Amino acid sequence: MAAVANMPVSDLLKSFKLKTKQQELLIRVSILCLVYILAFITRLFSVLRYESMIHEFDPYFNYRTTLYLTQNGFYDFWNWFDYESWYPLGRIVGGTLYPGLMVTAALIYRILHFLRFAVHIREVCVLTAPFFASNTTLVAYFFGKEIWDTGAGLVAAILIAVCPGYISRSVAGSYDNEGVAIFALLFTFYLFVKAVNTGSLAWSLASAFGYFYMVSAWGGYVFIINLIPLYVLVLLITGRYSMRLYVAYNCMYVLGMLLAMQIRFVGFQHVQSGEHMAAMGVFFLMQVFYFLDWVKHMLSDTKLFQAFLRITVTCAVTVGTIALGLGMLSGYISPWTGRFYSLLDPTYAKDHIPIIASVSEHQPTAWSSFMFDFHILLFLFPAGLYFCFKRLSDATIFIVMYGLTSMYFAGVMVRLILVATPAVCLISAIAVSATVKNLTVLLRSKNKGVQTGSTKGSGSSKASSKALLDQSQPFQKNGAIALLFGAFYLLSKYATHCTWVTSEAYSSPSIVLAARGAHGSRVIFDDYREAYFWLRQNTPPDAKVMSWWDYGYQITAMGNRTVIVDNNTWNNTHIATVGRAMSSYEDEAIEIMRSLDVDYVLVVFGGVTGYSSDDINKFLWMVRIGGGVFPVIKEPDYLVNGEYRVDKGAAPKMLNCLMYKLCYYRFGEMLTEYGKPPGYDRARGVEIGNKDIKLEHLEEAFTTSNWIVRIYKVKPPNNRW
Amino acid sequence: MAREKSSKDNAQALFHSLRSAYAATPVNLKIIDLYVGFAIFTALIQVVYMASVGSFPFNSFLSGVLSCVGTAVLAVCLRIQVNKENKEFKDLPPERAFADFVLCNLVLHLVIMNFLG
Numbered sequence: 138m139a140a141v142a143n144m145p146v147s148d149l150l151k152s153f154k155l156k157t158k159q160q161e162l163l164i165r166v167s168i169l170c171l172v173y174i175l176a177f178i179t180r181l182f183s184v185l186r187y188e189s190m191i192h193e194f195d196p197y198f199n200y201r202t203t204l205y206l207t208q209n210g211f212y213d214f215w216n217w218f219d220y221e222s223w224y225p226l227g228r229i230v231g232g233t234l235y236p237g238l239m240v241t242a243a244l245i246y247r248i249l250h251f252l253r254f255a256v257h258i259r260e261v262c263v264l265t266a267p268f269f270a271s272n273t274t275l276v277a278y279f280f281g282k283e284i285w286d287t288g289a290g291l292v293a294a295i296l297i298a299v300c301p302g303y304i305s306r307s308v309a310g311s312y313d314n315e316g317v318a319i320f321a322l323l324f325t326f327y328l329f330v331k332a333v334n335t336g337s338l339a340w341s342l343a344s345a346f347g348y349f350y351m352v353s354a355w356g357g358y359v360f361i362i363n364l365i366p367l368y369v370l371v372l373l374i375t376g377r378y379s380m381r382l383y384v385a386y387n388c389m390y391v392l393g394m395l396l397a398m399q400i401r402f403v404g405f406q407h408v409q410s411g412e413h414m415a416a417m418g419v420f421f422l423m424q425v426f427y428f429l430d431w432v433k434h435m436l437s438d439t440k441l442f443q444a445f446l447r448i449t450v451t452c453a454v455t456v457g458t459i460a461l462g463l464g465m466l467s468g469y470i471s472p473w474t475g476r477f478y479s480l481l482d483p484t485y486a487k488d489h490i491p492i493i494a495s496v497s498e499h500q501p502t503a504w505s506s507f508m509f510d511f512h513i514l515l516f517l518f519p520a521g522l523y524f525c526f527k528r529l530s531d532a533t534i535f536i537v538m539y540g541l542t543s544m545y546f547a548g549v550m551v552r553l554i555l556v557a558t559p560a561v562c563l564i565s566a567i568a569v570s571a572t573v574k575n576l577t578v579l580l581r582s583k584n585k586g587v588q589t590g591s592t593k594g595s596g597s598s599k600a601s602s603k604a605l606l607d608q609s610q611p612f613q614k615n616g617a618i619a620l621l622f623g624a625f626y627l628l629s630k631y632a633t634h635c636t637w638v639t640s641e642a643y644s645s646p647s648i649v650l651a652a653r654g655a656h657g658s659r660v661i662f663d664d665y666r667e668a669y670f671w672l673r674q675n676t677p678p679d680a681k682v683m684s685w686w687d688y689g690y691q692i693t694a695m696g697n698r699t700v701i702v703d704n705n706t707w708n709n710t711h712i713a714t715v716g717r718a719m720s721s722y723e724d725e726a727i728e729i730m731r732s733l734d735v736d737y738v739l740v741v742f743g744g745v746t747g748y749s750s751d752d753i754n755k756f757l758w759m760v761r762i763g764g765g766v767f768p769v770i771k772e773p774d775y776l777v778n779g780e781y782r783v784d785k786g787a788a789p790k791m792l793n794c795l796m797y798k799l800c801y802y803r804f805g806e807m808l809t810e811y812g813k814p815p816g817y818d819r820a821r822g823v824e825i826g827n828k829d830i831k832l833e834h835l836e837e838a839f840t841t842s843n844w845i846v847r848i849y850k851v852k853p854p855n856n857r858w
Numbered sequence: 859m860a861r862e863k864s865s866k867d868n869a870q871a872l873f874h875s876l877r878s879a880y881a882a883t884p885v886n887l888k889i890i891d892l893y894v895g896f897a898i899f900t901a902l903i904q905v906v907y908m909a910s911v912g913s914f915p916f917n918s919f920l921s922g923v924l925s926c927v928g929t930a931v932l933a934v935c936l937r938i939q940v941n942k943e944n945k946e947f948k949d950l951p952p953e954r955a956f957a958d959f960v961l962c963n964l965v966l967h968l969v970i971m972n973f974l975g
Contacts, residue, residue, distance in 0.1 A: 336939075336946060336947065337950075337958065338932070338935055338936075338939070338955070338958035338959065338961075338962050339958050339961065341962075342958075342961065342962050342965060345965075379946060380938045380944055380946050380947065381946055383934075383935070383938065384935045384938060384939070387931045387934075387935065388931065388932065388935060388962060391924065391927060391928045391931050391932075391966075392928070392962065392965060392966060392969070394924070395921075395924055395928070395966065395969045395970070395973065396969055398917075398920070398973065399969065399972060399973065405916060405917075405920065408920065427934070432876065434943075435875075435876060435879035435880060436872075436875055436876065436879065441868065441871055441872050441875060444868050444872065445872055
């Protein structure tokens, strides 16, 4: 009886016994599924701690446009003229944004609604970035498989799932272009490398579509259109020209360029801008190479071919330089624009374009940021480079170039650590995978050596060499085990660090602030949203709000009111006008405000809570940008001994300018900290100088519960008598 | 004098050997070459026309020229993949090469039609 019962059980077990290949496939698929889920859930800290809302400033604009797209359809979205921002100029939204992110979110929203999931568009927007981060891990797996092998692909997927450099811009709620763009970037690169490896037109077409998606998603597509020609050039120089390369690059360039020009914001830049000329130059160079290759193939006489080669090369070089020179001199080919030129010359922005210099993400990167964002990948990166150089192929050359160029740019600008992250993860994955593979081969070889020791005489030279190796160093197996433990320890430390970084540093919504109260309890400051909802509910619908440009997107999205300047910063003079108004005396400022039809003024003040990203700390940029356009604003008027002060020793112009008055109105009576006099500014750490502030042309409309946002109403002119 | 003569001889010899080598290529490749030549010729005509009347609807001009350049490039890619002398594409069946060519041309012309304006 027992024997009969055992039979079906052992049959069942036999049916599970898979062949090695199937076991490997099962392990791989399950690892990828777990990594996919991990990448998604590690980005959900802020949703769990606060609520499902959009973070920061730029995502609010993207949210507003996505809302418009879902409500009004694609045609209205593509041709949208927004009169609610940049009053009185307005903004041609359809032609000045990258639609990829909005269209993607709207598509996901429509699919979910088609499947009868009635989600709100805000939820879709909040979770778009983690979803695409998970997809990026899949692409990283396939890319790693293409460059090295499946082991490297798996490690790459795991590394990029938790890497803080990527998480910083793709947490849930960070509804910004980069969340989708990094996926598009890696996808395009993967498809292109696949096209170069196979020489197939279908893969090149796919990479052209990947490039189109990238162009529609982010302005950083310029990196792709310069890296790929550079890569082709390096291949040509190192003598790796091949037909596959010709097919891949040409198809991708022509189709990609055409597709990219369909985006209105990009327009004709691919044929007119200096930043895109490298791709065109390499395109013509490829034609020359192909032509020379063809002639060489047809001619049997090498001497004739040398003569022909000389003639053609001189002709091509002359024609090329003449065309380029004519284009640049006549101004038809525009030079590199400020944003990208400051990447090549980091000191350019500080002297010439203060708006670019003022953004904190555009500052050069400190070593601590690198360590913070990359951890062990920092020293695995050179190790991976070593492995790549050992096994050079078209694909490894690409990843080496991508890694080196992106690391240079990451060193110039903090924000670009994001672009370097996939390269660093892939190269480090190669190092990890190769090392672990070598170590495990050592571990397994000893057994084989013992078994086949008797058959040394027979053909298997591999086993015999392994056996030889083992005899010379008896502790190899122990060393390998120790090294493996070390490797796993490091990787687990990496995972812990990444999770800690995500939890502490990159999961704050910026619009909701949190702090620890006196007894350790958590205190939430929801002042921003309080102020915007007050605006929405208590002001006339056509009211115009003047504030510094940081808050423009949030005011239009949540407050639903017209703003004077917002984060798009496309018109420097308009921003300088607002800066001038903020830094002038009240009488001059009211003239400017009346000319702009301003009804309300909004300022952010951190003196009560100790919040340091407030308008008084940003004041120096208002002065610099305003002074850059209107010479009447002179920075030395506000400085005392070269620094900005707000206490008794401050400059008189500083103590009476509009920004100072609006921030510190009625603050002189406020007790902020025990043991300090009234009017003690906790963000600057000083007692303010001018406590008795009287406003003549404005009146206080609203101050939030923690005094973070203060709204003032512009009084209509006095009656004649 | 002798150098001029020898360079002229060189050019003649070059021209003749190129001509004889080209005559030996298979007919299907010659047809593709003819198509590429036609596309380039059309592109040149368009550029000359633009030079004479100006480039006002620039997107139309670009889409016209790029469609010619695009079909030329795709035809060259087809020629590469179909040419029996290319070792790298030995395993690629010519039907697959032609199917890829047709697909890419389809995408190219759809984009061109959208871009014509």
